[in-house]
Amino acid sequence: MKLRKMILPAIVGLSLLLGQLPASVSAQGPTATPELPDKTMRLIDDVRGATAQFRDLDTAKKAGYDKFLTCFRYGDKRGMGQHYVNGTLAGDDVLDPMKPEALVYEPRADGTMILVAFEYLVFADKWDPKKTGRAAPTLYGQPLMLMTNIPDTPLVWGLHLWLWSYNPEGLFANFNPLVSCPSGMPSIDMSGM
Numbered sequence: 001m002k003l004r005k006m007i008l009p010a011i012v013g014l015s016l017l018l019g020q021l022p023a024s025v026s027a028q029g030p031t032a033t034p035e036l037p038d039k040t041m042r043l044i045d046d047v048r049g050a051t052a053q054f055r056d057l058d059t060a061k062k063a064g065y066d067k068f069l070t071c072f073r074y075g076d077k078r079g080m081g082q083h084y085v086n087g088t089l090a091g092d093d094v095l096d097p098m099k100p101e102a103l104v105y106e107p108r109a110d111g112t113m114i115l116v117a118f119e120y121l122v123f124a125d126k127w128d129p130k131k132t133g134r135a136a137p138t139l140y141g142q143p144l145m146l147m148t149n150i151p152d153t154p155l156v157w158g159l160h161l162w163l164w165s166y167n168p169e170g171l172f173a174n175f176n177p178l179v180s181c182p183s184g185m186p187s188i189d190m191s192g193m
């Protein structure tokens with residue numbers, strides 16, 4: 001664990017130096033949550049308050065969030081969940097903590113959907129540091145990951161925020177060992193991609 005903590009920032013730093021090498025969504029995301037400044041913690045609290053309404057899936061659907069593919073997992077030990085994406089938010093070049101591009105729910109075997117996380121997204125053609133002159137995107141002080149292996153999706157920057165479910169791998173990790181896709185329901189295993 002300690003070693004991973006030391007190595008990860010080094011890898012991130014190196015890939016920044018090398019010009020943001022595209023990363024696949026792996027279980028080795030930004031794992032252990034770094035110490036967050038008070039300002040960031042307050043922001044996350046505000047976001048939680050402003051987005052509590054989306055615990056209700058019907059409210060999310062009315063706000064423009066549509067089901068995207070099926071439940072994502074990484075092998076059998078880690079889940080991400082079922083994404084609902086707001087096409088308008090995902091299509092722009094803005095990252096607003098209060099307006100997550102995707103909501104992530106854990107589907108339960110009985111059919112209920114539990115809000116567990118958000119995913120902030122901006123497409124690489126909308127936010128290309130080389131073409132736009134902007135720095136690579138960050139949110140909550142975290143760098144977004146450039147992801148190459150999302151099915152049916154062009155190159156996209158993404159950052160998860162597990163603010164509705166505890167994630168022992170970290171607040172911003174890609175997958176959560178406490179979340180799963182119910183067996184017998186369709187799902188997408190990202191570990192083979």
Ligand SMILES: [Cu+2]
Nearest residue numbers: 080104119160
């Ligand atoms: Cu996700």
